[in-house]
Ligand SMILES: [Zn+2]
């Protein structure tokens with residue numbers, strides 16, 4: 001079974017997820033936006049073996065630490081979907097705009113598309129392409145733990161911004177309503193910012209849906 005620890009990183013309090021297979025100790029970091037020493041410490045403390053970086057999308061608060069972390073630990077970079085190439089190319093500009101430390105450039109080792117499966121130890125997760133916040137945004141769904149890592153698609157009581165270049169409000173709503181919520185009311189999720197919630201809670205009470 002996949003275990004998880006949420007570690008807020010950067011001035012944007014972005015929820016980086018440290019995930020690991022409790023049978024093998026293999027770990028991955030989803031959206032290492034920055035504060036790399038804090039992330040390395042969390043891996044070390046638990047005696048885990050860091051195997052990969054997974055990205056939901058390439059905004060600076062989610063992807064800013066990727067290049068450095070991948071280089072220093074020799075990690076493959078999995079995701080996001082190729083629709084976010086222009087956001088990866090624009091990381092230096094994003095860093096400057098939002099006052100982030102300079103982000104080391106990187107190339108994903110493996111791009112993801114809707115329906116792909118990603119594996120960590122003995123755990124398998126499904127990849128769901130959810131464009132709208134960014135064109136190449138993906139969600140990682142763990143069908144065993146009934147948990148989803150949704151990045152900036154959906155939040156407790158809110159949804160992702162769509163006013164950035166390449167954003168599309170209709171696409172975002174469509175992805176949430178037709179790809180995420182049908183997975184089940186019981187699904188818990190880690191959003192890119194703020195507290196966890198469930199799809200059922202959001203279906204009933206999220207004012208944007
Ligand atoms: Zn974002």
Ligand SMILES: [Zn+2]
Nearest residue numbers: 014061152192
């Ligand atoms: Zn974000």
